[in-house]
Each structure stands twice: as structure tokens, then as C-alpha cells.
Amino acid sequence: MALPTYATPVQRTYYYAYLFFCGVVFFFLVAPLIAIVPISFSKSPFMIFTEGMLAWPPEPEAWSLRWYKNMVGNCSADVVSSTVPCSTKWMTGTVNSFFIGITATVIATALGTLAALGLSRPHMPFKGIIMAILISPMIVPLIITAAGMFFFYARVNLVYTFTGVILAHVALATPFVVITVTATLVGFDMNMVKAAQSLGAKPTRTFFKVIMPLILPGIISGALFAFITSFDEVVIVMFMASLDQLTIPKQMWAGIRQEISPVILCMATCLVVLSIFLLTTVELLRRRSEKLRGITAR
Amino acid sequence: MPIGDMLLRSVDDGQINTVFPRTFEEYKKWDREKDELPPEIVYRTLFEELATGEKIQVGRALTRMNYSKSGWKSLIKKTSREIKKMTKKGEIPESYKDTLIQINKDWGDPTFWYSMAQMLNTKTPIYYWNAIDRTYDQDQNVIMQDEKRRIYVQTWLKTLKVSVYVTFFCLILGFPVAHLLANLPLRYSNLLMIFVLLPFWTSLLVRTTAWIVMLQQKGVINGVLVWLGILSDDGRIQMVYNETGTLIAMTQILLPFMILPLYSVMRVIPKSHMRAAQNLGAKPATAFLRVYLPQTIPGMSAGGLLVFVLAIGYFITPELVGGKDGKLIGSWIAYHLKTTLNWGLCAALGAILLGVMLIFYWLYNKIVGIDNIKLG
Numbered sequence: 001m002a003l004p005t006y007a008t009p010v011q012r013t014y015y016y017a018y019l020f021f022c023g024v025v026f027f028f029l030v031a032p033l034i035a036i037v038p039i040s041f042s043k044s045p046f047m048i049f050t051e052g053m054l055a056w057p058p059e060p061e062a063w064s065l066r067w068y069k070n071m072v073g074n075c076s077a078d079v080v081s082s083t084v085p086c087s088t089k090w091m092t093g094t095v096n097s098f099f100i101g102i103t104a105t106v107i108a109t110a111l112g113t114l115a116a117l118g119l120s121r122p123h124m125p126f127k128g129i130i131m132a133i134l135i136s137p138m139i140v141p142l143i144i145t146a147a148g149m150f151f152f153y154a155r156v157n158l159v160y161t162f163t164g165v166i167l168a169h170v171a172l173a174t175p176f177v178v179i180t181v182t183a184t185l186v187g188f189d190m191n192m193v194k195a196a197q198s199l200g201a202k203p204t205r206t207f208f209k210v211i212m213p214l215i216l217p218g219i220i221s222g223a224l225f226a227f228i229t230s231f232d233e234v235v236i237v238m239f240m241a242s243l244d245q246l247t248i249p250k251q252m253w254a255g256i257r258q259e260i261s262p263v264i265l266c267m268a269t270c271l272v273v274l275s276i277f278l279l280t281t282v283e284l285l286r287r288r289s290e291k292l293r294g295i296t297a298r
Numbered sequence: 299m300p301i302g303d304m305l306l307r308s309v310d311d312g313q314i315n316t317v318f319p320r321t322f323e324e325y326k327k328w329d330r331e332k333d334e335l336p337p338e339i340v341y342r343t344l345f346e347e348l349a350t351g352e353k354i355q356v357g358r359a360l361t362r363m364n365y366s367k368s369g370w371k372s373l374i375k376k377t378s379r380e381i382k383k384m385t386k387k388g389e390i391p392e393s394y395k396d397t398l399i400q401i402n403k404d405w406g407d408p409t410f411w412y413s414m415a416q417m418l419n420t421k422t423p424i425y426y427w428n429a430i431d432r433t434y435d436q437d438q439n440v441i442m443q444d445e446k447r448r449i450y451v452q453t454w455l456k457t458l459k460v461s462v463y464v465t466f467f468c469l470i471l472g473f474p475v476a477h478l479l480a481n482l483p484l485r486y487s488n489l490l491m492i493f494v495l496l497p498f499w500t501s502l503l504v505r506t507t508a509w510i511v512m513l514q515q516k517g518v519i520n521g522v523l524v525w526l527g528i529l530s531d532d533g534r535i536q537m538v539y540n541e542t543g544t545l546i547a548m549t550q551i552l553l554p555f556m557i558l559p560l561y562s563v564m565r566v567i568p569k570s571h572m573r574a575a576q577n578l579g580a581k582p583a584t585a586f587l588r589v590y591l592p593q594t595i596p597g598m599s600a601g602g603l604l605v606f607v608l609a610i611g612y613f614i615t616p617e618l619v620g621g622k623d624g625k626l627i628g629s630w631i632a633y634h635l636k637t638t639l640n641w642g643l644c645a646a647l648g649a650i651l652l653g654v655m656l657i658f659y660w661l662y663n664k665i666v667g668i669d670n671i672k673l674g
Contacts, residue, residue, distance in 0.1 A: 011582065022478045025471045026493045028550060032508035033500060035518050039511060048516045140655065141611020143628040144648045147635055151645065232501040234614060239635060252503045256510065256618050265511070268504040275499040279492070 033272055040067060040265035047262055067262040090267060093251040097231055100162065100247060104169035104230040109223040111170070112177025117211070119178070120185040131178075138175040142235045145172070150239045160242040168236045173226035180225060184218025184289055217289035221282045228278060377401050425646035450630070450647070457626045460544060460616070461609035465556075467549045468605045469598065472556035476597070479557070480564035498554040506615050509547040513538035513619075539621030547619045552608055556601035563597030603662045607655055627651060 007015070043064040044050045053062045069076070073088035115134060119127060137145050149168050150159060158164030188211070196206040212219070234249035241250060248267060255264045380401045475494070479487045497505060512518045515534045523529040537543055567590065575585035613628030620626070627647060634644035 018474060019478075022475050025475045025553075026490065028471070029497050029553060030493050032505060032512050032550065033497065036504075036508045036511055046516070047511050047514075049518065049521060139607070139659065141608070141613075141628070141651065143611055143613045143631050144652050144655075147631055147644060147648045150635060151641065228499060232503070234503060235632075238632070249501065249503050252501075252507070253614075253618075256503070256507055264507055268501075268507050271501045271504050272496075275501070276496065279495055279499045283488075283495075 036265045037269050037272070040262060040269045041065065042067075042262060045262065047265060067266045071263050071266045085261075089246060089251055090248075090263065093246045093248045096245060097247040097249075100166055100169060100245070101227050101231040104166050104173055105223050105227040107166070108170045108173035108226040108230075109177050109219060112174045112222060112226070113181050113215075113219055115174070116178045116181035116185060117207075120182055120188075134178050135175045137172050142172075142233075146235045146239050149236065153240060159240055160245070162245055165237060165241050165245050168240055169230040169233060172233065172236070173229045176225035176229060177219070177222035180222035181215060181218045184215045188214060217285040221285045224278050224282055228275070425642040426650070450627075453625065453627050453630060457610055457628075460541070460548070460626060461606050463545055464548045464552060464609045465602050465606045467545070468553050468556040469602060471549070472553055472560055472601065473594075473598075476557045476560035476564055479561050480567075481569070494554050494557050497550065498558075502551065502614055505551055506547060506618050509543065509550070509615075509619060510538055513543050513546065538619055540623060541620065544616045544620040544626075547615050548609060548612060551615060552605045555604045555608060559600040559604065560594065560597040563594055563600070567593045600662070603658055607658050607662075610654065611651060 038053065039047055039049060041063050042048075042050060042053060043062055043066065050062055053059075070086050071090045073086070073091050075086035115130075118124060119131060124130075146168075149171070153159045153164050153168070158167065192210055192214075193206055196210045197203070201209065232249060234253055237245065237247050237250045238253065241247065248271070252264055252267060255261060479490055479494070482490070510517075514520075515536060515538075517538070519537065520529065520534045524531055524534065529535065537546070571589050571593070572585055575589040576582065580588070611628055612626060613632060616626045617629045617632070620629075628651075631644050631647050631651070634640045634647070
């Protein structure tokens with residue numbers, strides 16, 4: 001979208017103003033995420049850039065790994081500060097988060113893939129209504145879903161249990177799987193299923209040998225969406241989880257409300273790294289699936 | 299299913315009827331025109347039901363009674379303590395009415411009895427009225443709450459205002475960026491897309507924390523402004539824990555939801571349209587306004603509604619960044635669910651919010667269709 005050579009000076013000015021504006025917006029989008037990374041390596045117990053950190057040449061004194069040590073539960077003398085408590089809560093949270101996230105992802109991926117397969121059949125009755133109901137947890141504000149689930153699970157005694165939290169996360173994450181898998185199935189040739197079956201394969205075998213390898217990129221990126229949904233989820237966890245089900249977001253929430261400590265930023269940095277990793281994976285999968293379907297880059 | 303349950307909750311008022319079934323039965327027979335106070339039999343059944351009632355059940359009923367008229371809770375608590383003492387001793391009062399009035403003179407106050415009328419039905423709209431700052435008076439008329447207790451209408455308006463602002467800012471900021479992304483060669487736009495997708499994939503709490511770090515008084519933005527000499531060291535602006543902070547943080551958090559639909563619409567608008575318009579003699583501005591802009595309307599409405607609807611139900615960011623006056627309706631729902639345990643009111647607030655959303659979704663579906671949601 002470069003300017004033509006015959007552009008007038010006024011047009012040039014507008015064009016550069018426009019580019020500048022876009023640059024500012026991009027900066028606005030990522031600057032906060034980048035700013036927290038150096039502060040997490042700070043030595044000071046406050047979430048600010050200290051003078052030592054900004055000094056030139058850099059002062060090694062101002063930087064440290066103490067908050068990372070604190071985060072992993074290493075409470076030795078150089079790590080503890082009067083304002084920052086030290087506990088193993090962050091690590092418990094990490095373990096719980098991964099446990100809940102992975103379990104919910106497995107269930108949601110299985111359910112979502114099956115739902116997408118069914119919904120993409122041409123003669124499926126009530127397609128619109130089913131799709132609307134399946135997608136609803138994604139659209140209804142979380143606070144409403146959370147309140148409704150809390151009331152409902154309270155009746156069946158699932159509040160404050162791992163089962164309850166996992167089931168709630170499955171409900172939230174399934175729509176993402178349904179959407180991504182449905183998108184992959186658009187390019188899927190249903191004649192291959194017929195071919196497999198006419199050659200004598202049973203439906204399960206057809207699924208694992210023919211359908212699954214072809215829609216795998218969609219399933220995996222759906223699963224990653226499901227995982228990140230469950231992993232980041234805080235509202236439902238706040239209502240439905242007791243201290244036993246402490247997760248990273250819940251601990252962060254508590255941390256921001258009570259003690260503003262740099263340990264939160266360490267965890268935040270780790271999460272940013274994790275999201276970069278997931279983003280790259282999804283992006284690579286998307287390209288692969290486009291290649292598989294024969295859609296070349298536009 | 300859970301949502302249906304919530305809607306039931308919002309009108310459910312049956313619990314109290316299981317605690318005082320006979321009292322209510324007798325109460326209904328009381329003719330208010332004739333006697334100032336209910337007849338003896340009402341006092342008697344109440345006395346007996348308080349004496350035999352289960353403690354937890356009565357406790358829950360009390361909370362409900364207190365919503366109708368404050369003072370019920372302490373009144374019943376005191377009374378039932380006295381009654382328990384009496385039944386232990388085996389005393390049976392001659393006149394239940396006089397005994398109760400003797401225990402606490404409030405039993406002779408007809409306004410308490412009037413307020414009981416609200417509790418007779420198993421279904422009630424009272425929570426909905428409460429959710430918009432209204433309540434019942436003794437004659438079942440809907441009136442405004444006390445001046446001090448009017449918070450919800452104000453909060454609803456604030457929620458709407460913040461959502462409108464956030465949507466507007468997202469549109470202003472998102473439109474040029476989406477335009478740039480859609481018109482660059484794929485190689486560059488894929489690279490720049492990461493800037494949009496990275497915040498989209500990062501945890502909400504991380505971004506909220508990051509904004510606190512950026513905006514606080516000793517934070518990055520204030521620091522840079524002081525360093526540049528725009529602000530004096532004492533003149534640092536308070537940007538976080540108020541509405542400004544909420545607006546800035548929410549705009550950044552919801553911006554990807556605006557850019558992505560806009561981008562997918564702009565991608566398919568042929569570039570030749572603009573060139574054709576200019577060839578035919580339109581100035582660039584005219585060509586943009588009359589040819590390009592109308593074609594992006596589906597994207598703008600999709601992104602706008604998505605952002606608006608997400609913003610209206612937002613809870614985490616306003617709660618953390620908003621401070622005291624930044625509370626939106628979501629915070630109150632959470633507050634009633636977790637702290638006051640006024641589940642009826644919580645469910646009613648949620649139901650109203652859901653109603654507002656459904657109207658917007660209906661619009662959304664009309665304009666763009668619900669299947670057009672795209673993820674990254």
C-alpha cells in the first residue's frame with residue numbers, strides 16, 4: 001500500500017500521519033505487556049522502574065531474580081521482604097491450573113469435535129438452534145454464566161470441588177473447539193468417508209484413520225483455545241473454587257487486590273511467554289491446514 | 299440450564315413460605331380495614347412456628363424478611379430467643395399477642411405486619427424492582443428507594459456510558475489499523491498481526507496488572523511525562539483507580555475484538571473500487587466516505603456490537619483498575635453473589651443484563667449473522 005509517485009505533498013502528509021497513528025495504536029496494544037518484563041527482574045519490592053534500572057551504564061545491583069525465587073517458593077533470607085509474603089501458593093496454583101486446564105481441554109476437545117462432526121452433516125436437524133446453544137457460553141457475559149452455574153452447581157453440591165470447576169470450564173471451552181473444527185471441516189471432502197466405509201471400515205476406524213488425520217490441525221488449535229480459556233479463567237474460579245482449587249488467575253487476583261508485589265509480574269511474564277508460544281503454534285497450524293486444503297496464501 | 303435456574307432464582311420467594319406456613323395462612327385471613335393489628339391466632343401460630351422452627355431455615359428467612367423492611371432480623375432474633383426460654387420452662391402464655399408485644403413493642407407496630415404481605419407469594423418481582431432502585435411501601439405500591447440506597451440506576455447508566463465510550467474509542471483506534479493490515483502485502487501484515495493477536499492471547503489479568511503498572515502515580519506513563527518535562531514531579535496525574543483507568547485499560551483489552559472483524563471485512567473489499575472512484579473524479583476523501591466506508595459497515599457493526607456487549611458485562615478490569623467509583627454492574631452481581639448472599643437480587647441483576655445482551659445479539663444476528671464470528 002505504498003503511495004503512488006504522483007502523490008501531492010498534502011497526500012503525503014496524510015499518509016505519514018496515518019502510518020504514525022497506526023504505529024501508536026500498535027504501541028498501545030503491546031507496550032503494557034513489554035513494560036512488565038523488565039520490572040519483574042527488579043530488586044525493589046515496588047512495581048516501578050527504579051533509578052538503578054534506568055541508569056547508564058547498567059547497574060547490576062538494581063537487577064535480581066529474587067522475585068522469581070519467591071515465586072517458586074524458595075523463601076531464603078535474600079528473597080523475603082517485609083511487604084512481600086513468601087509462600088508456595090504460586091506453585092500450588094500452577095499445578096492446579098495445569099491440572100484443571102488439561103483435564104478440561106481433553107474433555108472439551110472430545111465433545112467439541114464430535115459436536116462439530118455432527119453439525120457439519122448436511123441433514124442435521126435444528127442446526128441453528130443447537131449451534132446457538134453451544135456457542136452461548138462464549139457470548140453471554142462471563143459474570144452471568146458464572147452466577148448461573150454457581151446457583152445450579154450449588155443445588156447438585158458441585159461447588160468448591162475440582163469436578164465442578166472442570167465441568168464449568170468444559171462448558172466454556174467447548175464452543176471454541178466447535179468453531180475451529182467446523183472451520184476445518186468446511187474443506188473436508190465427505191466422499192472420503194464414504195470411500196472408507198465402502199471399503200469396509202467401521203465408523204470408529206474411519207474416524208481415526210481418515211477423518212482425524214485430516215482435521216488434526218483444527219482439533220489442535222481448538223484444543224489450544226480451550227486450554228487458554230480454562231487457564232486464564234478467573235470469574236468462575238472465583239465463585240466456584242475454594243482454597244483447595246487455587247489457580248494462577250485466582251492467586252493473581254488475590255495478589256493484585258491485597259499485596260501489589262513484583263511476584264505477580266514474574267508470573268505475568270511467564271504467562272506472556274506461554275501465550276507467545278501458543279500463538280506461534282496456532283499460527284503455524286493454521287498455515288499448515290490452509291496448505292492441506294489447497295488454499296494458497298492470498 | 300444454569301441460566302434458566304438463575305432466572306428462576308430471580309423471582310423465587312418460596313423459601314420463606316416453608317418456614318412460616320401456618321402464620322401466613324392465618325395472616326391472609328386478617329382484615330386490615332377492621333383491626334389495626336392481626337388477630338390473636340396469627341400471633342399464636344407465629345409463636346409456635348418460631349419455637350419449633352429449624353435455626354438455619356429461620357435464619358435464611360430472616361435475611362429475606364430484612365429486604366422487605368429492615369428491623370425484621372433483630373426483631374425476630376430477639377423474640378425467638380425469648381420464646382425458646384419460655385418453652386424450656388414450659389410456660390404457655392395466656393395471650394400470645396400481649397406476650398409478643400411485651401417481648402418487643404415492635405410487634406404492636408402495624409408497619410411490620412404490613413410488610414409481611416410482600417412475602418406471601420412464592421414468586422415475586424421485588425428483586426427486579428430492587429435492581430432499579432425501587433421497593434414496595436406498606437401498601438404494595440412501587441416507590442423509590444431511600445436516597446442513600448439508590449445505587450443501581452446510577453451504576454446501570456455508568457455501565458452503559460463506559461461501554462459506549464469503549465466501543466467508540468475501539469472503533470477510532472481499530473479502524474485505521476485494520477485498514478493498514480488489510481492493505482499491506484501478506485508478509486508484513488502477518489507480522490503486524492502478531493501485535494494484535496498477542497494481547498488477544500495473553501491472560502486478562504496479566505494485561506490488567508500491566509495497566510496498573512503503567513498508569514499508577516509512580517508508573518511508567520507518569521514517569522515518562524515527568525522525564526520529558528511535561529509534568530512536574532508533584533503534578534503526577536492520578537490515572538488508575540478511577541474511570542479514566544477503566545476506560546484506557548478496557549479499550550486496550552477489547553481492541554482486538556474490534557480489529558479482527560473489521561480486518562476480515564476489509565480484506566475482501568477490492569482495492570480497485572477506490573481507484574475507480576478517484577478515476578471518475580472523486581477526491582480521496584469523497585471516495586473514501588462514499589465508496590469505501592459503506593462497504594466496511596458490516597465489519598464496524600460486528601466489531602462494535604462485540605466490543606459493546608463484552609464491555610457491558612465486564613467485571614475483572616473495572617473491579618481492579620476502577621477503584622471505588624469505577625464499579626460497574628458486574629461488580630455488584632459478584633458482590634451480591636459472594637458477600638451479601640442476596641442471591642435473588644444478584645439473579646435479577648444478571649437477568650436484566652442478559653435481557654440487554656439478548657436485544658443486542660438479536661440486532662447483531664440481523665445485521666451480520668451469528669456464525670460470522672472469527673477467531674484470529
